[in-house]
Amino acid sequence: MGLFSKKKPKIDYDAIFKEQYKSVNQLLQQANNEMDYVIKESILALVVEKYNELIDLIDQGAAFDKDHFIALKNNAEKQLADVHAINKDT
Numbered sequence: 001m002g003l004f005s006k007k008k009p010k011i012d013y014d015a016i017f018k019e020q021y022k023s024v025n026q027l028l029q030q031a032n033n034e035m036d037y038v039i040k041e042s043i044l045a046l047v048v049e050k051y052n053e054l055i056d057l058i059d060q061g062a063a064f065d066k067d068h069f070i071a072l073k074n075n076a077e078k079q080l081a082d083v084h085a086i087n088k089d090t
Contacts, residue, residue, distance in 0.1 A: 017054060017062035024050040028076070037087050044080040051076055 024047060031043040051073035058066045 011061075013057050013060055013062040014064075017057045017064060020050065020054055020057065024054065031079075037083055037090075041080065041083045041087055044076060044083055047076045048073060048080055 027043055027047050027050065031040050031047060034040040034043060051069060054062075054064075054069050055066060055073065058064050058069065
């Protein structure tokens with residue numbers, strides 16, 4: 001009787017998204033304040049990965065503008081490439 005009556009808990013993708021986005025913003029701020037370019041590069045790589053996770057959450061049902069977050073990810077990738085080039089030159 002009780003075996004089949006359990007309902008799956010509903011996943012609140014918007015709440016998960018907001019928490020993840022908050023951490024991405026904190027990481028991005030940390031990267032912008034970082035003076036060591038090696039550390040800055042690793043933080044920016046993490047930011048890009050987190051943006052990929054945010055985009056995946058949008059695909060799973062979070063109600064946010066996918067194009068906006070793709071643009072933010074592209075900007076983070078550009079920053080990462082710039083920092084990588086600086087690190088490669090030194």
